[in-house]
Amino acid sequence: MHGMATDKPLIIQSDRTLMLDVHSPSFDDCRNQIIAFSELIKAPEHVHTYNISPISLWNAASAGISADEILQRLDRWTRFPIPTNVAKFIEDITSRYGKLKLYPFNEERYLLKVSDSLIAHAIASDQKLKDLVHRTDRAGEFEILKYDRGTAKLALIKLGYPVDDLIPLVKSEPVLISLKAELRSYQDQAVKSILGDMGPGTGFGTIVMPCGSGKTLVGMALMSHLQTRTLILCPNVVAVHQWIAELKAKTDIDSSLIGEYSGEKKEIKPITVCTYQVLTYRASKTDPFEHMSIIEKGNWGLVLYDEVHMLPAPVFKITAELQAIYRAGLTATLIREDGREEDVFSLVGPKRFDIPWTDLSQSGWIASAYCVEVRIPLPEESSLPYAMASKREKYKIASTNIRKEKVIEALLAKHKGESILIIGQYLDQLKEVQKHFGFPMITGSTSNTKRDELYAAFREGKEKIIIVSKVANFAIDLPDASVAIQISGTFGSRQEEAQRLGRILRPKDRTSFFYSVISRYTVEEEFSQNRQCFLVEQGYKYELMEV
């Protein structure tokens, strides 16, 4: 039996998946070469998985990498011959880039030039495009209404025709802003991946970075480079406040130039931080989105989409219309329940930067984390109700296992003096925990003021332990949280697990601990294993502890 690790570490599958052996001496060289035209899917400890997709190929093409170059790189590292269908796919898809170019035309329209007559014919005869891409009497030329730019581009990509958008982005009125902090190398790379050479085809994209790795700083660095009116979209009010706090702390911008647009305030300033919810608010299903105009009329030069994977569907359309300006999406996880990740990439911009979590952990840029699944039995009095309950009820019975409190007690004792988060899904369970232990709790009904106070107290070390519901899943800046005890979660949500782990990944001088307490021999086991999938694929391991 022979080993897998050789100087040809790559295996190319017929479905365009690339499997890269981590143990090969050529691993780094190979990875650096293939990342330009493929997308990292998972990175566990032995074999990393990449995928070649149309968008990854068009990304490469837009960066000047030809099909020949891609095939040469693959050929250099592949252990087996490149499958014929994969080679043909690369040639075909790459060749489409540059055949559709979008130019300015007049006040109301853009001009789409198609250099391939067959593609032009296909576009002209496609029913889905007829209302978006208008024929002209000039061969190979079409017109697109300005407000249809994004939607038309999306529709064309879905049909397999990428558009090289050569319309210069509009910067809007200048806003002077400089970053006071220094960027780490990977953050600098992320910024450059968006801005490129500032030429046509650059200035937009999505950045995927692990929780705690400083996405906010990357956003601010973009603002510092572009020096323009900026709209920042966030998942909730806490995140809005965090952004504002960070802007004040890490840039030289005057506070008077920063506005909050949320349920509580309606300020529009040169730098405005807004929630997705307020944008999608309307009095009834038939009423318009009354706050959407903030995007349309704000004369923005840059839009930052924080936690872009949460981009609500109603915002898609507006996003489609914001094609003329610089834009960047920031996220740690790419999973959407509605499967519209591709739409995000098409409208906001393609993924320009991605880095494995373990890479940052090994370099110390995020804390290393020790994950533990603590498994406890159901109490006897629960076993019969559990056996007879519906699936949803079973999950709740298992999740709210009273014995979990004992585990919390033991863990608190083990990590005495550390900053600890206790995270859960069910409010009555969290209330019981609060009743038992007396720690402060933050839920959806906690006022924003109170919430900020508690976070501040936690940050300052005045409160060492807080209980949080799932409102705290996203965008909390808690530099010193080193332990998270998860006592329940949203079924098998991988995204939630990753986000919760992210709460303890800010760099620190000690290892962080993530405990997931589950009831063994129940449905919670299966859901828990599913939740762990994303992190395991990122290289994290869970130790199992039986109690």
Next chain:
Amino acid sequence: MDRSEEFFTYLNSLDDDYYFFLANTVLGEIPSPFHKPVLNQKILSFLLNEENRSNLLAALDDDDRRYISLILLTGRTPAKLVSRFFSSDSFILLARKLSNLRDRLILLKEEGRYRVNPVLIGIAQQAFDADLLFGNEDNGFQNGPFVDRNILFAVTNLMISGQAPVREANMHHFIKSGKLLAVFPQFSERSSITFFSALKKLLLSRKAVNIRDGRFIADRQRIDSVLQLDPLNIMIQAIDPGLGDSIVRALDALRCHSMEIQKFSTLTRILSETDEEQTNNILDLLECFGFIKIIGTSVYFNQSVLDPQQERSELRTDSDMKVRFFGSQSPDDILYLFADIEVCDKLISYAITNDSFFRAIELGLTRSSIESFLGLEEQQRFIQWENSFSRLRLYDGILIRCDSDIKNMIERHPDLKDHIVESFGDNLLLMKRSTYALWQQTLSYALDLKHLPVVLDNDESLQDKTEQDDSSGSFELGEQIQTATSGKDRSWDDVSKELLDYAESSGCNLTEVEPLITDRIIVSKSQIDKNFRYAGRISVSGFDYNAKLSAIKGALPKAKNKEADLLELELPSENLIVQPLEIVRTGQTASVLRSKVMPDGQERSISISSIFKVTVLRWSLK
């Protein structure tokens, strides 16, 4: 029966006309009285004479070699299929040649089938030329996927893991789900569906996988015999073990010489002695299994099949429980028993899940054997699963052994307690067999299981051992089909010149002899004598209407089941080969020949006066 006997049997089966034609051309004038066995012996001696044999060989031209090569390769070959194989040849040429080869006693025709004269096999073998027969194009294509042992493992796994449905009614949904495409991305969807169905059928027919309680269960005793098979034998067993030899021979021919689809199809049909539908089915399966590829109108052999199979690499198990490797699994590989196939491509990936682990425990594997196979230390997740599945086991469908917590729960559960027959100690419950379906479903739900962990009694499979299918004959692709070496000591030009000179010097009627030399009927001086009267070929041309009529009449079938002679008709604008059916008299000079035009057999009535030349080809191709 030895070859001479076979030949004599053939000679004795001929009608007198033809027999004496042959005897006459070989032996000259036949004196009366004669004794047929003596004549037969003399004919045989003629054919066994070394110089005659050499001349017979020299007399073979390229077309002769082609036709002989096919029939030597395929054995007793139906005339219709010979004609189909050589359909790109002129039918007239084919008809003449085959008739001529029969007249030369190189080919025999019995009951509509051609074969090589057994006493001239040596000559036929020397004349055999695969290049002439199949052409000399590129041999095959490289780098193509084919169904190998890894795929057989994967198909088995799809069944026993529950990913593939048991009921045929659910197959459509399974196919639509795209699972097969995802698992076998190297193949087209049609190919994967086809070989999946064929392999599933193979596994079920060999009882390597059985259906029990609505799911597929592997019989570990029997499955080994199937997993031992190499790719060629997997394919043959899946298609039809009885056709193994013929499939191998067809592939042997193909791997040396690609050929047109129609030729390969005909060759396969001849070799397999099946009908057209079955032949098409065989070709389809060969293609779906990846052994052949059809490009344009040609068929190629997948040369990758001949490459030595690379041994399986070490296994890499990631913490996401994916096990990956490349190369060929060995027959005793157990990965398919405890993991679920994800993709079977250059890199093969299996995923270990709690369900797959559960299945392995049911089959009698242990955690330590799994860890040992994977080359891993003790795995916490495996320990957890092992503990979980050890909580309850079901014996003989009614005896539950479980931990005390579960026992307490069952005894208190309103939908379970009434199905208890008896309780023993802390861990045993005897349940009602009559209500098994009810309580097992309730208990499975209560414990969050897809089904209750049973103890699979592998001894059950031994009970049916006597029924085990023994058609596991092993087939191998053979040696390369030979092309002709030299095969000729002398050229036919030299031989024929010598014969003509001899005929002239002997005072023969050259008008009679020369055509027979040209037709290669005369190959030896012993056949030349001024006193011989030759039957020759009947050929009438010109304006002699009555002679033409007479020749045509002579060719009509004399007896009910007798084959008609074929006629070659030269008409003003075309030449035809026809099988005459009857002459319809409409007047002395206006008779019409009703006939079937070969090779299609389309009926046509031809005015005899419009025929310029009629030649009787002694025997039909029917």
